[in-house]
Amino acid sequence: MGATTQHEGTSWGPDVLGEGWESLTIPLPPDDQGDGAVATLVRRTPRDGEEPTRRAVLYVHGYVDYFFQTHLGDALAAMGYAVYALDLRDHGRSIRDGRLPNYTTRLSVHAQELDRAARLVRDDGNDTLVVMGHSTGGLVTSLWADARRGRPGSGPDALVLNSPWLDLNRPWVDRVITTRVVDVLGRVAPRRRVGALGDAYGRWLSDPSGGGWEYDLTWKPHGGFGVRAGWLRSVRRAHAAVARGLDVEVPVLVCTSDATGPRDRVHDALDRTDSVLAVEHMWQRAPRLGRDVTVVRVPGGVHDLALSPEPARTVYLEAVRDWLERRLPG
Numbered sequence: 001m002g003a004t005t006q007h008e009g010t011s012w013g014p015d016v017l018g019e020g021w022e023s024l025t026i027p028l029p030p031d032d033q034g035d036g037a038v039a040t041l042v043r044r045t046p047r048d049g050e051e052p053t054r055r056a057v058l059y060v061h062g063y064v065d066y067f068f069q070t071h072l073g074d075a076l077a078a079m080g081y082a083v084y085a086l087d088l089r090d091h092g093r094s095i096r097d098g099r100l101p102n103y104t105t106r107l108s109v110h111a112q113e114l115d116r117a118a119r120l121v122r123d124d125g126n127d128t129l130v131v132m133g134h135s136t137g138g139l140v141t142s143l144w145a146d147a148r149r150g151r152p153g154s155g156p157d158a159l160v161l162n163s164p165w166l167d168l169n170r171p172w173v174d175r176v177i178t179t180r181v182v183d184v185l186g187r188v189a190p191r192r193r194v195g196a197l198g199d200a201y202g203r204w205l206s207d208p209s210g211g212g213w214e215y216d217l218t219w220k221p222h223g224g225f226g227v228r229a230g231w232l233r234s235v236r237r238a239h240a241a242v243a244r245g246l247d248v249e250v251p252v253l254v255c256t257s258d259a260t261g262p263r264d265r266v267h268d269a270l271d272r273t274d275s276v277l278a279v280e281h282m283w284q285r286a287p288r289l290g291r292d293v294t295v296v297r298v299p300g301g302v303h304d305l306a307l308s309p310e311p312a313r314t315v316y317l318e319a320v321r322d323w324l325e326r327r328l329p330g
Contacts, residue, residue: 012043016093016216017070020045026116028089032105032190032230039113040093041120044073044083051080055328056126058117058156059085062135062165062304064102064197064224066092068215072306075317079324082126086117088140092219105190105230107140107238114144118155128328131156132320134304135277138164138254139238142289146246158328159252159290160320162305163274165235166242167281169263182233190230197224198263201303204270211271213307248290251327255316256282257301257308272312276303294323 015023067085133141148155202222261273
């Protein structure tokens with residue numbers, strides 16, 4: 001991988017994933033980093049023998065992440081869905097020179113690219129839209145779906161969340177102190193680094209003797225790009241909104257691992273626990289997302305459940321399939 005091959009504007013072009021995948025770059029208005037913001041919509045092209053469909057899944061990645069999970073796309077296509085994925089501004093395919101990667105002071109700004117992506121997916125002939133968000137993508141898409149309440153056709157018809165980031169993975173006292181510090185620092189020095197992403201999970205994920213997954217380490221480096229105060233402040237404000245309670249009006253599926261592992265060191269359970277976020281926080285806050293929330297715990301799942309070792313990966317995908325068949329029949 002490496003060099004981007006997305007096409008600007010309205011034409012689809014070849015994607016870095018290779019044959020069977022296309023991408024489209026979406027120009028965005030100036031934001032808190034100035035000009036040059038873009039998002040990238042990726043789509044899986046139909047394979048010979050696949051039945052036409054008017055249902056689609058739009059996948060949204062997590063923090064220090066981008067879409068590369070082609071096996072997930074194939075599994076969703078086998079469920080009868082057209083498959084799209086969105087690389088948010090300053091993530092993955094959408095990283096641009098002169099802009100800080102994975103940075104914003106307003107998490108809500110991602111509604112711009114979500115709105116445009118949803119419209120493009122529907123304009124592609126799809127009348128049912130399932131949005132699937134992983135980790136930070138689960139937080140972003142939950143807030144977006146909540147904001148689209150009462151506006152039929154502007155948001156998702158269902159929301160599938162894979163290990164959504166609904167609270168800071170710290171002890172209670174640390175969460176309180178961190179929130180107060182970044183609330184001040186995020187205003188006066190938003191670009192100051194205040195931490196870094198632990199690299200144990202990322203190293204396991206890409207290790208041939210561990211997860212064995214191949215992806216672009218310039219877009220998804222093990223240690224991330226540095227956590228900045230303004231970004232973390234916006235995340236904590238989003239967490240507070242979830243804690244107060246959202247009112248997502250469409251059905252929501254929240255899938256998590258069944259156990260939390262240490263996030264700051266290598267350990268023997270990296271291959272069967274969520275070693276990035278605390279699953280207990282997800283279980284506590286999931287009911288506050290909306291009116292109709294189902295929680296599924298996947299035994300032996302890792303943080304990105306779609307990248308779990310077997311049999312956990314299949315358990316997760318079957319849970320998604322079964323839930324979609326029940327909630328969006330036909």
